[in-house]
Amino acid sequence: MSKKDDQALQLDAxxxxxxxxxxxxxxxxxxxLLDELGLTYPQYLVMLVLWEQAPASVGELSQKLYxxxxxxxxxxxxxxxxxxxxxRRSAEDERRVEVSLTPKGLALKKQAQDIPGxxxxxxxxxxxxxxxxxxxxxxxxxxxxxxxxxx
Amino acid sequence: MSKKDDQALQLDAxxxxxxxxxxxxxxxxxxxLLDELGLTYPQYLVMLVLWEQAPASVGELSQKLYxxxxxxxxxxxxxxxxxxxxxRRSAEDERRVEVSLTPKGLALKKQAQDIPGxxxxxxxxxxxxxxxxxxxxxxxxxxxxxxxxxx
DNA sequence: GCAATTTATATTGCACGCAATATAATTGTG
DNA sequence: CACAATTATATTGCGTGCAATATAAATTGC
Numbered sequence: 001m002s003k004k005d006d007q008a009l010q011l012d013a014x015x016x017x018x019x020x021x022x023x024x025x026x027x028x029x030x031x032x033l034l035d036e037l038g039l040t041y042p043q044y045l046v047m048l049v050l051w052e053q054a055p056a057s058v059g060e061l062s063q064k065l066y067x068x069x070x071x072x073x074x075x076x077x078x079x080x081x082x083x084x085x086x087x088r089r090s091a092e093d094e095r096r097v098e099v100s101l102t103p104k105g106l107a108l109k110k111q112a113q114d115i116p117g118x119x120x121x122x123x124x125x126x127x128x129x130x131x132x133x134x135x136x137x138x139x140x141x142x143x144x145x146x147x148x149x150x151x
Numbered sequence: 152m153s154k155k156d157d158q159a160l161q162l163d164a165x166x167x168x169x170x171x172x173x174x175x176x177x178x179x180x181x182x183x184l185l186d187e188l189g190l191t192y193p194q195y196l197v198m199l200v201l202w203e204q205a206p207a208s209v210g211e212l213s214q215k216l217y218x219x220x221x222x223x224x225x226x227x228x229x230x231x232x233x234x235x236x237x238x239r240r241s242a243e244d245e246r247r248v249e250v251s252l253t254p255k256g257l258a259l260k261k262q263a264q265d266i267p268g269x270x271x272x273x274x275x276x277x278x279x280x281x282x283x284x285x286x287x288x289x290x291x292x293x294x295x296x297x298x299x300x301x302x
Numbered sequence: 303g304c305a306a307t308t309t310a311t312a313t314t315g316c317a318c319g320c321a322a323t324a325t326a327a328t329t330g331t332g
Numbered sequence: 333c334a335c336a337a338t339t340a341t342a343t344t345g346c347g348t349g350c351a352a353t354a355t356a357a358a359t360t361g362c
Contacts, residue, residue: 008267009260011199011215015281016177016270018288020196021217023174024319025295026167031321040347045171048162058311064162066172069311071349078347095310095357109160116159119167122298125291130166133287137169140276140284144176147273175349182351191317209341220341222319229317246327246340 033115043079051109055100184266194230202260206251
């Protein structure tokens, strides 16, 4: 096993690890703010989608958030139990489940308004780095989508 | 609620989401390769650390990987059950648990040699973008560490 | 028009991640 | 040296993520 081989397996040589660790840390940083809304981080993502476009089917949520029904179904049931969303079978296609906002779910948007700003402030990332990093991550997402399709 | 407020809550405006989604997708992409080694992705990260520096205490692993004992303890027990690592209380400080590699755990490093290259190939990210993105993510990690310390 | 296939969601099982708490060993303080 | 405070790890509980499988509705092929 040469030195070069060793280097490839070093934690610091990986791209995956800072991605994984930053994602975990960022989610942790959201928690105190989201606790006030009674949401977890993935629940917050679902609400972001619904605040933009409700109703949405489970499949639409799945496609936008890259999560499958095994994750979304129980998550949506918890949002429903919290009184934030409704779930009902589509009339046209009985396979589909349409998720819509309750008045309480819509009202929660007001409480969420300050979260992006507060998080941006807490992180302290400059506007340019913010846009640049987001852009690079979108590029990576595109490549990962292609790579995943090849399997 | 103004249009500008709405925009701040759009999924596409977030930095957190592509980070979260890319991390999930990348972990999913690792799975078929790691399955051959019988490792999950976080178990792979632990092995990366140990292949560089064994033995390591739970606390050292925790610090390097940004994971707490609630995650590491059961994970290490599974690695131990798989015969890849040993766990034993430190002689000098009985609070600490030293994690070391078994011969089987060390031998697994050979099988892992090709993983970084194979993943790089699958993703198809250019060397420059790879280094650039990794560098930006490290910068973000630094900021997130500071932000987390302030809470 | 009906059987085979495809599609949409649900269920099951397992391994995280992490907050909160518990336990035990060490260190600091008088 | 006793004893409070700190430190290292373990445990508990809950909510993901996701592969594998199940179920039921819609679509396709003949």
